[in-house]
Amino acid sequence: MVLALETIGLDKHFGGIVAANGIALKVEKGARHALIGPNGAGKTTLINLLTGLLQPTSGRILLGGRDITAVRPHRRVKLGLARTFQINQLFSDLTPFETVGLAVCERQGLGRNAWGVFGSRPELVAEVGQLLDRFGLGEVGDQRTGSLPYGKQRLLEIALAIASRPSVLLLDEPAAGVPEDERHAILAIVAALPTDVTVLLIEHDMDLVFKFATRISVLVNGALFVEGTPAQIARDVRVREVYLGETAHA
Amino acid sequence: MSLPPARPDPGPARASRARWHPLEVLFWLAALACYFVLPSKHLILTEIAILALFALSLDLILGYAGIVSLGHAAFFGFGAYVAGLLAKHQLASEPLAALLLAGLAALLLGFLTSFLVLRGSDLTRIMVTLGVALVLREIANRYAWLTGGADGLQGVSIEPLLGLFRFDMFGRTAHAYTLAVLFVLFLLARRIAHSPFGLSLQAIKGNQLRATAVGIAVNARLISIYSIAAFYAGVAGALLTQTTAFASLDVFSFERSADLLLVLIIGGTGYLYGGLIGALIFKLMQDYLSALTPQYWPFWIGLVLVVIVLVGRDRFSHWTRPLHRLADRLDWRAGQARRATVSERH
Numbered sequence: 001m002v003l004a005l006e007t008i009g010l011d012k013h014f015g016g017i018v019a020a021n022g023i024a025l026k027v028e029k030g031a032r033h034a035l036i037g038p039n040g041a042g043k044t045t046l047i048n049l050l051t052g053l054l055q056p057t058s059g060r061i062l063l064g065g066r067d068i069t070a071v072r073p074h075r076r077v078k079l080g081l082a083r084t085f086q087i088n089q090l091f092s093d094l095t096p097f098e099t100v101g102l103a104v105c106e107r108q109g110l111g112r113n114a115w116g117v118f119g120s121r122p123e124l125v126a127e128v129g130q131l132l133d134r135f136g137l138g139e140v141g142d143q144r145t146g147s148l149p150y151g152k153q154r155l156l157e158i159a160l161a162i163a164s165r166p167s168v169l170l171l172d173e174p175a176a177g178v179p180e181d182e183r184h185a186i187l188a189i190v191a192a193l194p195t196d197v198t199v200l201l202i203e204h205d206m207d208l209v210f211k212f213a214t215r216i217s218v219l220v221n222g223a224l225f226v227e228g229t230p231a232q233i234a235r236d237v238r239v240r241e242v243y244l245g246e247t248a249h250a
Numbered sequence: 251m252s253l254p255p256a257r258p259d260p261g262p263a264r265a266s267r268a269r270w271h272p273l274e275v276l277f278w279l280a281a282l283a284c285y286f287v288l289p290s291k292h293l294i295l296t297e298i299a300i301l302a303l304f305a306l307s308l309d310l311i312l313g314y315a316g317i318v319s320l321g322h323a324a325f326f327g328f329g330a331y332v333a334g335l336l337a338k339h340q341l342a343s344e345p346l347a348a349l350l351l352a353g354l355a356a357l358l359l360g361f362l363t364s365f366l367v368l369r370g371s372d373l374t375r376i377m378v379t380l381g382v383a384l385v386l387r388e389i390a391n392r393y394a395w396l397t398g399g400a401d402g403l404q405g406v407s408i409e410p411l412l413g414l415f416r417f418d419m420f421g422r423t424a425h426a427y428t429l430a431v432l433f434v435l436f437l438l439a440r441r442i443a444h445s446p447f448g449l450s451l452q453a454i455k456g457n458q459l460r461a462t463a464v465g466i467a468v469n470a471r472l473i474s475i476y477s478i479a480a481f482y483a484g485v486a487g488a489l490l491t492q493t494t495a496f497a498s499l500d501v502f503s504f505e506r507s508a509d510l511l512l513v514l515i516i517g518g519t520g521y522l523y524g525g526l527i528g529a530l531i532f533k534l535m536q537d538y539l540s541a542l543t544p545q546y547w548p549f550w551i552g553l554v555l556v557v558i559v560l561v562g563r564d565r566f567s568h569w570t571r572p573l574h575r576l577a578d579r580l581d582w583r584a585g586q587a588r589r590a591t592v593s594e595r596h
Contacts, residue, residue: 077465091456114447
């Protein structure tokens with residue numbers, strides 16, 4: 001079993017609060033791995049630890065076997081770890097073309113180029129055009145991102161992460177807040193992600209999780225509670241109690 | 251094979267934004283024409299060009315990277331004194347070389363102080379930049395043996411430009427010189443603004459969290475543009491010294507930094523011309539109003555500012571839209587672009 005992403009005894013304390021408690025997560029290469037857990041279980045903390053926005057109190061993070069615990073956030077992206085955000089984090093004054101083109105330039109190490117004209121290279125234009133078309137954004141590629149409907153922005157959120165050509169992609173609730181009639185577009189995109197990309201999906205939507213994931217980890221109170229195939233998780237009585245039971249109340 | 255859907259390709263559209271718009275050409279032709287048509291106005295036009303360059307500098311960090319500064323005069327003043335000292339002690343007597351050195355000195359200062367503005371909110375940045383300018387002013391005041399202190403730097407004599415053109419009392423050389431420097435540095439700024447680097451700055455301004463998640467080294471980019479902007483401000487300051495053969499503590503003053511923000515508020519940020527247009531309007535207004543009411547002209551400037559903010563920039567740009575549409579219709583590039591797409595199809 002080849003691991004794309006692994007955490008070893010990952011701890012994060014905020015003062016007296018333990019937000020991550022000895023998390024040992026193993027994500028196989030090419031996996032469709034879902035991470036679920038009730039509100040406040042530490043999912044967001046874990047994502048922030050993985051992407052480097054937070055430094056762990058102790059423990060290590062390995063990306064493709066390489067220790068990235070001390071690597072700065074933007075370098076982790078270059079090493080192949082990309083993410084999307086639960087709440088859209090886009091550049092509202094730029095167009096989708098510029099947004100995605102920017103990520104492509106950064107991937108190619110051209111982001112520091114202060115002399116070339118952005119958008120003048122045919123390869124870049126072609127790649128960005130293809131990517132936008134794939135995400136159904138071709139028609140709106142030249143409009144201001146801030147003026148796009150929410151569903152389109154949600155798609156751009158994912159397209160932007162894909163533009164970095166990650167080996168591991170962290171999807172933070174990709175369908176959050178998307179109206180019912182636009183959800184299928186998001187689901188189709190998520191399902192059609194290339195198989196060589198390892199996906200770690202953080203999601204509340206059980207429908208999406210069970211449709212998509214081949215492996216599920218349940219996080220409770222900052223610690224890994226249980227891990228298994230969707231069938232095992234669905235059968236697990238303890239999970240029903242702590243997680244599914246809770247959502248039934250909510 | 252089916253035809254591709256008939257929609258404009260966003261790529262070329264974006265790249266064409268880097269091409270010259272007719273209004274831009276008109277703007278620079280007008281600036282050049284002023285040199286020949288208004289020979290009695292060389293002095294104020296020189297002042298306008300210097301302020302425009304200074305404002306362009308602030309626009310690079312404020313309009314593109316989102317760094318607010320209330321102490322940009324620090325670099326202006328530093329460049330002004332360096333140019334003055336270079337001329338006074340004849341370390342670099344050729345003005346253009348001295349200009350470059352003064353700019354580089356300011357760039358170094360910008361680089362060193364850039365680390366102070368990396369972190370923190372707008373308010374922190376305002377305070378830190380303000381502080382840096384005040385500190386420099388006091389240093390210049392304290393070391394009077396070098397700077398002349400409160401009396402200003404006396405005995406500066408500027409050699410002929412390139413050894414050929416003397417700075418005459420009508421300001422002809424000074425005007426041509428500053429306009430040329432402004433134009434060249436504007437071209438450079440324009441190039442930077444339309445580059446991947448320039449776009450990444452806009453991304454940082456828009457959303458720093460996402461910029462990092464895209465793989466942008468945010469701090470390194472901010473340090474770069476802050477240093478470049480300091481170079482621009484230093485050159486502007488050096489131009490002031492060279493065209494007036496004098497430098498005083500006033501170059502570091504808080505009012506100079508604050509006026510600069512007014513210039514950008516008048517002209518708008520993030521499209522490079524804001525600083526130039528703002529400088530033009532600000533100086534003309536100041537000139538006209540101070541002739542009208544020598545004591546109370548700041549009142550009118552303040553009033554204009556309040557009106558601008560209340561009416562809102564969007565409405566102003568709405569009013570000028572017919573002008574833009576007319577310019578677009580006169581645009582020779584539209585035809586070119588059409589021809590280009592046609593030839594691609596075949």
